[in-house]
Amino acid sequence: MRAVRPVAVLFSLLVTLALAWGASAADRLVIWDKTEYIPFYNEFMAQFVQAWSEATGIEVEYTVVPPRDLITKLMTAVESGHVPDIATVEVGMVAQLAGMGATTITADLLAAIEAQTGDRFSEAAVRLVSIDGQPRGVPTATFPAALFYRNDLLEAAGVEPPQTIAAFREVARRTNNPRAGIYGAGIPLGRSGGNDIEGFIRNLFWANGGSVFAEDGRTVVVDSPQNVEVFQMLVEMYHQDKTIPPGALSWDDGGNNNAYMAGTAVMVFNSGSLWANMADMGHPLLAHTGATLMPAGPQGRYNLGGGNTMVLFAGGNVAAAERFIRDFMTPEHYGQLLPRMAPMWAPVLEGMKDLPFYQDPVNRVWLEAGQINVNVGYPGPATPWAGEVLSSQVLLRALQTAIVDGVPPAEALQNAKREIEAIMAKY
Amino acid sequence: MGEGGVTLSPSALHRGPSQRPVDLITGLLMVAPLLVVIVGVMGAPLLQAVSLSLTDKRIGLPGTFVGWGNYGRLVHDPLFWLAVRNSFLYAFGAVALKLLAGFGLALVLNEELPWRGLWRAIILIPWAVPELVAALTWRWMYSDTNGIINALLLRAGLIEFPVPWLGSPQTALAAVVLINVWKGVPFFTFSLLGGLQVIDAELYEAAAIDGAGWASQVRHIVLPALAPVMVIASLLSTIWTFNDFTTIFVTTGGGPAYATTTVPILTYEKAFWNLELGYAVATSLAAAPVFIGLIVLATRLFAGRER
Structure with a gap:
């Protein structure tokens, strides 16, 4: 009897555990x-x-x-x-x-x-x-992403909401007033791990006829002349036009939202979250806010979905x-x-x-x-390496070296190409 | 020895308990739980990390042995050396400033001030604020679009345009060092204050009688007495600061460009952005000799103080 009791207890315990395990697997999410x-x-x-x-x-x-x-x-x-x-x-x-x-x-x-x-x-x-x-x-x-703008400031400057990338740059220049703490283009350029800027750069590439990958999804074409033009424009907007706030280099994905709601950015690119949030909090600037599609380039309008x-x-x-x-x-x-x-x-x-x-x-x-x-690998398919290139912020880091370290845009994009090819080699 | 006492031979004096088998076993049993914890919690993961650093392991995929390949790659990676440089500037810059500020505050708080308890409590606040909250608050304060620092400087007429403290490669590292200093000064202040309070008051009185002024007393009494505390506090703080991740990650993410990328930030990026677990662990372990040196030094100093 004495020998049987511990065995019985152990057996009961095991059965209970097995039932509990079985139950937890099926009835737990x-x-x-x-x-x-x-x-x-x-x-x-x-x-x-x-x-x-x-x-x-x-x-x-x-x-x-x-x-x-x-x-x-x-x-x-x-x-x-x-x-x-x-x-x-x-x-x-x-x-x-x-x-x-x-x-x-x-x-x-x-x-x-x-x-x-x-x-x-x-x-x-x-x-x-x-x-x-x-x-x-x-x-x-x-x-869905859009270009948000302060219609009161655009009206005061006598300009229309920009429909093209060139017009976007011009409107940013015309509405820029750093002395009053107001910048034309609130573009987040910080290494936050967010994807807003990575998407924005790709949008400009695609609209300008460039891309990161070719249609086969494997050929890296990030150093194309069209992309160099985009980098050159962004560098000039930062250094020459001074329409991007200098501190944008440390902004995360919320930086442009905050700047817009603080009244210090005239135009920002964002998903509808900005609009929804302003509506939710009854923000006074919502009454002076307009939204339009992403500006078009020679090849049309694109947005990284x-x-x-x-x-x-x-x-x-x-x-x-x-x-x-x-x-x-x-x-x-x-x-x-x-x-x-x-x-x-x-x-x-x-x-x-x-x-x-x-x-x-x-x-x-x-x-x-x-x-x-469009997807991250456009015009090719969405691939794991395209996803990693995005999450690694390869394009942003290349752009930062062009803005901060003065690396020529063509060289910055060649460096990015090497980095992307190194990522692809791992797959 | 007196009568009835025990006379010990020199050899007996040198014979420790470990030479008796029963004592040896007892001793081992007593330290066994600690050994299990150290080996299980620290030793095994460390060994696993070392073995991982010798592979090309990527998150979600199996790795293959590459020997010292990752370390060889590190040697030729300019980004790694930039991160090492930034780590040293960040750690030693912050510790030096914390030591200076902490020493000054400790001297002040050691005096008979009105509401001394209140001042001491206020000084402690930065230490009590969670690191994440501190970093987020400082990020807002540094902002060039709606930050209070630029607003005050503009209002005072000291600057014409807002300064991008965290967005400029010229100021970003200094800006994050300042956050770390603000957060870490209380540790130095209270460590040194504790040291100051055990200095015998008679020493100051004797020095004053001999004509020593305040500066002379600090130099000849306070500094020698506080030297061990300063060294130990600095060593511990250097280790913590070198490993600091939150402040930089939240405020600059390692940018602009790579101006504030330190070894922990680089390790994180390699592991979770590039998914290169083997290379990330190698990056992290490459800094280990610095820590081992500091830990050995700190341990010896602690042991010296205990003796």
Whole structure:
């Protein structure tokens, strides 16, 4: 009896642990979300997660992380093998995670959501999260970007909102007044790890007929004459025109927002987050703010597409993760969230473009802005190395050496080319 | 020895407990938990880091052994040497200023001041403020578009245009050094204040009777008495400052260009932006000899003080 009792206790313990383990694997979901610029999103998601967990009986571990920290956290998680089941990431990370083989292909899930909602994902949104033609996440928002301007200051200077890159430079010059602490062009040039400036440089490259990669996605053409022209213009805007605030070299992605709202920048490029935030806080400058599409170059208008994507990790609780996302992407939930996130968020489901917000002619710009979005590898495909070149801020660092160290733009871009080729050699 | 006492032979005096097997085992058992913790928490990760630095490991992908390849690459990487230079300028510049300011404040706070307790509490505030909060606050204060420093200088007529303190390669490193100094001065102040308070007052009285003035007393009494505290505080602060990441990352991100890129910033960029884990760990470990030297020095000084 004495010998049997410990064995029985041990056996019970093992059975209990096995059951608990089995239960935890099937009935537990780990979600990492990002802090959103508009606080309503995080409040909404916290409530949705709790309600969903109660309704399904699946325990959810829901963690909210600032976007920059989320990158570090995810990289560490992939390396250690302790990944969440779902993470909401910006589209720039999708290629990198796919390149590591960390995330699942979501074609079936997208089809299931379309069948469930009777709606269709926009091609542009799916293209942004597709690697080698296969979707690697569920897009939840695209970030339409625009040029914001102070219409009172433009009017005072007798100029129209710029529609071309050349006009943008000229308007910046005409409205510049450093003595009053007002600068024509609030362009963030700091090494913050954010992607605003990396996107902005690419937008100018594409509009000017250049790019980082050729159509094959493997040939690096970053040192083209068209790109040298863009670098030269930015260097001149900083040093000669003095339309970019000197301190912009230390700004992060929020630097231009802050400068605009402080009334010290006449024009800034941004996603709709600036507009939404000003509306949210009832900012007095909103009444003097206009928004227009990114200025065009000789080859048209472009914008590096940004947005949010829910990615599912291979080996995780994929069934529960798919169920969570399906339940989220319904008119009752996603449809409620979207109007509060506009115009920072543009809808990824075609039917939701009919929301009253987008019917207002003033707000049509946000839908039009979404039409010029392209992927990080454009004109080639989105590739893991294109994603790494973006996150490594290769272009910004090259531009900084041209502005700060006086390296000629052509040489700065040749250096960037070498760095990009070194990155590609690792894949 | 007196009667009834124990007479120890010279050999017995030199024979430590370790020579008795039972004592040896007891001693080992007593330090075993500590050894397990040190080996498990520090030794094993360190060994893993060393082995990682000998591979071309990238995040999410398997690595292959490259021997000393990463270290060889470091030697020829001008960015690494720039980061080393910036790290030394940042660490030694900040520590020197913290030592000077801390010494001055300690001398003042050691005097019979009105509301002395209040002043001491105020001096402690920077030390108590979280590093991230301090860095964000200073970033705003330094801003050239809406920062208070430029606003005050402009209002005083000392500058014509706002100065991009964090955006100019001429001022960025000095600006981040100043943040570190502001944050670290209380540590020096209170370390040195503690040292000042154990100096026997009679020494000052005797010196005064002999005609020594304030400066002479500082030079001949205070400085020799505080020298060990100064050295130890400086060594510890050098290690902490050399490893400081938050201040620079939040305020400049290592820029403009590479004006404030230090070894920790470079390590982070290589690991999480370039995903080159092996090379990043090699970057970090390359600075290890500096720390080992400082730690050995600090340990010897601590041991010397205990004796």
